[in-house]
Structures are given as C-alpha cells and as structure tokens.
Amino acid sequence: MAGKTLYDKLWESHVVREESDGTCLLYIDRHLVHEVTSAQAFEGMRLAGRKAWRAASIVANPDHNTPTDHWEEGIKDPISRLQVETLDANIRDFGALVYFPFKHANQGIIHVIGPENGTTLPGTTVVCGDSHTSTHGAFGALAHGIGTSEVEHVLATQTLVAKRSQRMLVKVEGQLGKEVTAKDVALAIIGKIGTAGGNGYAIEFGGSAIRGLSIEGRMTLCNMTIEAGARAGLVAPDEKTVEYLKGRTYAPKGADWDKAVAYWATLTSDPDARFDAVVELDAARIEPQVTWGTSPEQVLPVGARVPNPAREADLQKRTGIERALQYMGLAADTPISEIRVDKVFIGSCTNSRIEDLRAAAIVVKGRKKAPGVKLVLVVPGSGIVKRQAEAEGLDKVFVDAGFEWREPGCSMCLAMNADRLEPGERCASTSNRNFEGRQGAGGRTHLVSPAMAAAAAIVGHFVDIRNPF
Amino acid sequence: MKAFKQIDGLVCPLDRANVDTDAIIPKQFLKSIKRTGFGPYLFDEWRYADHGEPGMDCSHRPLRADFVLNLARYKGAQILLARDNFGCGSSREHAPWAIEDYGFQVIIAPSFADIFFSNCYKNGILPIVLPAVMIDRLFAECDANPGYRLSVDLESQKLTLPSGESFGFEVQSHRKHCLLNGLDEIGLTLQHADEIKAFETRHKATQSWLFAQGA
Numbered sequence: 001m002a003g004k005t006l007y008d009k010l011w012e013s014h015v016v017r018e019e020s021d022g023t024c025l026l027y028i029d030r031h032l033v034h035e036v037t038s039a040q041a042f043e044g045m046r047l048a049g050r051k052a053w054r055a056a057s058i059v060a061n062p063d064h065n066t067p068t069d070h071w072e073e074g075i076k077d078p079i080s081r082l083q084v085e086t087l088d089a090n091i092r093d094f095g096a097l098v099y100f101p102f103k104h105a106n107q108g109i110i111h112v113i114g115p116e117n118g119t120t121l122p123g124t125t126v127v128c129g130d131s132h133t134s135t136h137g138a139f140g141a142l143a144h145g146i147g148t149s150e151v152e153h154v155l156a157t158q159t160l161v162a163k164r165s166q167r168m169l170v171k172v173e174g175q176l177g178k179e180v181t182a183k184d185v186a187l188a189i190i191g192k193i194g195t196a197g198g199n200g201y202a203i204e205f206g207g208s209a210i211r212g213l214s215i216e217g218r219m220t221l222c223n224m225t226i227e228a229g230a231r232a233g234l235v236a237p238d239e240k241t242v243e244y245l246k247g248r249t250y251a252p253k254g255a256d257w258d259k260a261v262a263y264w265a266t267l268t269s270d271p272d273a274r275f276d277a278v279v280e281l282d283a284a285r286i287e288p289q290v291t292w293g294t295s296p297e298q299v300l301p302v303g304a305r306v307p308n309p310a311r312e313a314d315l316q317k318r319t320g321i322e323r324a325l326q327y328m329g330l331a332a333d334t335p336i337s338e339i340r341v342d343k344v345f346i347g348s349c350t351n352s353r354i355e356d357l358r359a360a361a362i363v364v365k366g367r368k369k370a371p372g373v374k375l376v377l378v379v380p381g382s383g384i385v386k387r388q389a390e391a392e393g394l395d396k397v398f399v400d401a402g403f404e405w406r407e408p409g410c411s412m413c414l415a416m417n418a419d420r421l422e423p424g425e426r427c428a429s430t431s432n433r434n435f436e437g438r439q440g441a442g443g444r445t446h447l448v449s450p451a452m453a454a455a456a457a458i459v460g461h462f463v464d465i466r467n468p469f
Numbered sequence: 470m471k472a473f474k475q476i477d478g479l480v481c482p483l484d485r486a487n488v489d490t491d492a493i494i495p496k497q498f499l500k501s502i503k504r505t506g507f508g509p510y511l512f513d514e515w516r517y518a519d520h521g522e523p524g525m526d527c528s529h530r531p532l533r534a535d536f537v538l539n540l541a542r543y544k545g546a547q548i549l550l551a552r553d554n555f556g557c558g559s560s561r562e563h564a565p566w567a568i569e570d571y572g573f574q575v576i577i578a579p580s581f582a583d584i585f586f587s588n589c590y591k592n593g594i595l596p597i598v599l600p601a602v603m604i605d606r607l608f609a610e611c612d613a614n615p616g617y618r619l620s621v622d623l624e625s626q627k628l629t630l631p632s633g634e635s636f637g638f639e640v641q642s643h644r645k646h647c648l649l650n651g652l653d654e655i656g657l658t659l660q661h662a663d664e665i666k667a668f669e670t671r672h673k674a675t676q677s678w679l680f681a682q683g684a
Contacts, residue, residue, distance in 0.1 A: 013675075014672075016661070016664055016665050016668040017661055017664050019642075019643055020642075021641055021642040021643055023641065023642075023643035023644075025658060025661060025664075025665070027665070027668055027669070027672060029676075029679050036499050036500075036561075037499075037560070037561065037562065039502035040502065040503065040504045040562075043502070043504075048655070050655075053665075054669075056680075064499075065500065077500075079500040079501070079523055079524075080500055082500075082502065083500050083502055086502050121678075121679070123676065124676075124679065129560060129562075130559075130560055131558065131559050131560040131584060144584075145560035145584050146560060146584070146587075147560055147561075147562035147565075147584060147587065147588035147591060148504075148562040149562060149588065149591035149592070149654075150587070150588075150591070152655065153654060153655050153658065156655045156658075156659070157655060157658045157659060157662075157665060158665060158669070159658060159665055161643070161654060161658065163641065165583075195487055195554060195557055196487070196553055196554035196557070196580055196582070199554065199580055199581075199582060199583055200583065226558075227558075229554065229557065229582060229583070230583075231583050231584060252678030252681065253681075256677060256678040256681055257678075259677070259678065260676075260678050263675075263676065295487050295489075297487075316486060316552070319485075320485070320486060320487075323485070414491075414496050414559075415496060416496045416497070416499065416500065433489075433491070433558060433559075435489045435491045435492065435558060436491070436492060436514065437491060437492070437495055437514050438491050438496075441495070441514055441520050
C-alpha cells in the first residue's frame, strides 16, 4: 500500500464520521472570524437558539472594514461601523479564545494574527469565512476558506461537511535568484497552472526552494494557493516551523510542547505517497513577476512585454486578453518596465509581515517617492508587526520617502474601507487579486512582491530590481 | 434552506471565463449584515453605468445596455450559462445570495471554483458541470434561439434541451439529498452530536495542547 500524503494525514486525523459517498464530518480545531462573513452566521445561531459548540476554538478580530488612519475618529462609514460593532456584540454573546476589537494593540489582519499569537499550529484544521485562510497551511495545518453557511455550521457543530480533495504536489527545486521572493514563486506557479489549475485539489508545496523559504515566505505562498484554484495549500512543518512557534502566546508549553513537537515531526508526506498531480518548477528560472491583466494567471516576468492577442490562436483566450488589456488601459506588446503607476500598496494578508516591510524598506532607504506617484500606502499586517517595524525604524524610512505609514488592516487589498483606487488609477500592489474593481471600481492592479512595489514607487514605473536603478 | 427539485427555465449566457465573486457582488455590498436584498446589485459594475452603493434604489440607475443581464430577451432568466472557473476568488457567500435573490436557480459551467460551488448548495442553487463541448453547444444554441429554455431535473440528474435530447450530470449524493429536501445541514449534523463529542475526547487525548487552559 502506498504511503500517505500530508494532506491525507491531516484529513484522516479529523474525520468524525464518513457517509457511503465519501462525505465526511471533519472536526475543526480553529475557527477564525472577522466582521464581513460572520454576522449572518451568528444571526442564524441566535434564531435557532444555538450556542457555540466550542467558543475556545474562535480567534476573531475586525479587519476588512477598519480604517488605517485617524483611529481617534473611529469608523466614519456608519454601515462599516455597524458591521464591526455587530462582531463585538456577537463575540460578547458567543465567546472566543482570542478577540482583538478595533483599536486593540494587537489587532490586525486575521491571517496575520493567528500565526503571530500561536493559535495556528501544525496538524490542526483551521477555517475562516475568508478564502485566504489557505495562508495557515504554511504551518502544516489543513486550512481553507468557507462560506457563511459553513461558518454557522462550524459555530454550531465544530465540524464541516466536506469531501476529500485530490492531492497535488508542486515541487520547486533549486536556489531562488537574488531578489526573487515567495510572492514571485506563487505568481509563477499560478502563471504555469492557471487560476483554475488547482480546482478540486489541496496543494502541497515541496522541494528545496520551498524548504529554503522562511515561515513568512511560506505564508505568502500558501496565501496565494487559492488564486491557483486550490482551497488549501500546505508546507510540511520542519525545524523552522518549530522555531517560529516556540514561546508564542497560545503555542503549547512545558510537557505539551515536547509532545507537540514530536507529533509535528510525523506530519510529512511519506516518501512513497502518491499524488494525483505533480507540477515541477525550477527555482533558478523564476524571475520577479508582474501581473498585467485582470486575473492572477495573467502574469509575466518583469522583463517581458504585455501579450498581443493577435498571437493567441484560441478564441476564448484571445477575447480574454483583449478584454483584460482594454480594462487595464494597456497596448499589446508594451514592455512591462514601461508601465507607470499612480499608486502603490504595500500590505494585505499576502505581504504585510515584518519581512515584507524589511524587504520594501531596503529598496526605499534614502530615496524618495517618484513625483508622478500620488500615494504610497504601507499598511502593516498587525499591531505587533507595526511596533516591530517602528522599533527597527522602518516607519521612518517609509515616511522620509514620502510614503504613508498606516494602522493595520486589510486596507486597499479589497478597498472596503476608505483606502481605494479611483477609476482608471493604476497600482503596484503586494496584495493577491488583480480582478476588475478589486481595489476600487475601475482601478487597475498589478500584483508584485514588496521589493518590486517599493521600487515602482521610487522610480514611477516597474523595474527589474535585480539590476541597479 | 429552500429545496430545489426541477425547473424549466429561460437561459442567460454569460460568455466569459474566470468570473470572480468580486464581479458577482462588489465589496461595498458586503457591509450588509443581512442575507437578503443583494439581487439588485448582482454584477453591479458590469450592469450599471454609475457607481453602486448599498441601499441604492436600482430602479432608476443607468444601465450598461450591452451587458447580457440588461438585454430584454434574457429578462426573467432562471438558468445562468457560464464559462470555466465560475465564482473564483473570494469565499463571500454574498455571491450566491445575490444570484439566488436575482432569480437564478441553476448555473451551468464547464467548471466552478471550489468554495463558490459548495456555497451554491447551501442556498438552493444547483451548479451543474458539463463538458466544454457541451457548454459551447449550449452557448451557440442560446445565441441562435431567442427564448431558449432548458429543463433541469435534479432527482433524475437530467438536463433536457428544447430538441428533447437529454444529458446526465453528476451530483454528490449527500448534496443532492439536502437540496431535494431543502434540509438544514446543521440539524442533520447535530443528530451526530454524540459522535462529535466522542471524537473530541479522543482528539484531546492525542493533541491535548489544543485544549489546554487558555488555548
């Protein structure tokens, strides 16, 4: 019998019961909750007179709607404010292990605070009404986004009705080039397999280049798994994972720690495990990436030119390219390095951790924002990230360059708060989605790594950061 | 949940791949704390020429005449014909809420994004996956024949064309059972509460740290 994949081990250790058609009740260890996708679930619980099955599984905080400046003025938009206050009331009524209300010192993006406080652990199941829950797979946790009906189901039963996914191994071997980051790896993978390439799969990332990534880099990679269509991404825990978790607030302590570390060591795919699909990439060939279209799969190395639809034989694809170029206001064959930006956004659950801010600051130090760039927002992922960055003086580097240093939150990744693009504005963004209107109606998004975004802010257009600029 | 059994409905074709949930229902409408009332804002940026905000009365908003939902021949459509990877991106259940509130009960596509696919079943919407060649044919027939209707029967898992030709489609039996009967999944799961408790006891024994004081 073939060995087991990491995904299968995680799955099988959480099956409560299984129906004849393979539908399972899967036990959920951690339930992350934010304000946008939970109100209707709590309302459903109330109407049915139900209590939370295990409130101590809940880690919650508002992040999508919260402003990133003038916190002393509160949340000005009354609809946003009501949604955040509704979360306050729901957590008060139903309970939680961790709750950071708006303006709490540790508040942040839910996918940043879970790992930061040690509630995300290897071997656990983690769900959240948010597709970027895949982030937590970086720890060897089975983590994925769910809908609001499922949020209610998990609140009421601590389980999810689910069927096992197929398993895909994405193997990246070799050494990543200078200035090539986890974000570039993620975009290169999506460029290769497409935004639907991972539909129906859970992806395990393996290979020497993945093992070489830091835990924060692995979070960036797993975060973007959903943009490849796979709900869950996984990296097997190793000594870096253990090192990262040690001493965190909710990480196991004492004898529990030793037991946990021993258990986590078993969480790898067996050498003879079978995957339903295997995709291989050569790390050395991955270059800094820039998306040019309105889907994350519309991505190219920074040295390339925007595609020409006339060269696409497939009618569906040609129409797709034409539509994307029109929306993006780009002419076919334009060198990517000639695309000028109006705004720059450094933040989001993809790239708002301390290493991301450091990478951006190295590029920015001693330089100024290009005159043509209207706004550069730097939005740390959490209060803890913000304080760490300030302790290192990164905030000064950004402010001296003419960037804005903001309070933590989701901000211009999805523009539910006041941070947004105006119609026609073009943005270099470290976020995860370049969909039409994602960062504001009519806004044009180019996804890049933090260093690439910072360089675009300094020069005013995209540049290959591997060369002097 | 509302049950779904069968339908004979007008088909509306949306001919683009990778339709994401941001397009289905833009972010500003996610500020609502209700489950209903999203239908008028379905595909808001593609459908209207102005910028939509929650609470707006859509009856007088300027329409984008070329968007398929605004064409007279597709008024009252209950079946949405779509392309690959429909519903990708954000997990927002507001997307199926908006689709259902607008009046669609069936979506037919060559493939769906996983989270959206699952969210449909929680809201009485049947997502049907058909081979790409079949989808191409449906698009062509729909385009050529105003008033093009399809008949969908969940019990027999059959899609019937106006010509009388029938095609089968796949549905997971658990999902089919819930959808046919409009079952409350939480109620069903809680029938197994003892098994969940027993699992929890075993789980505590192997991963005690997940249940430790303060964690």
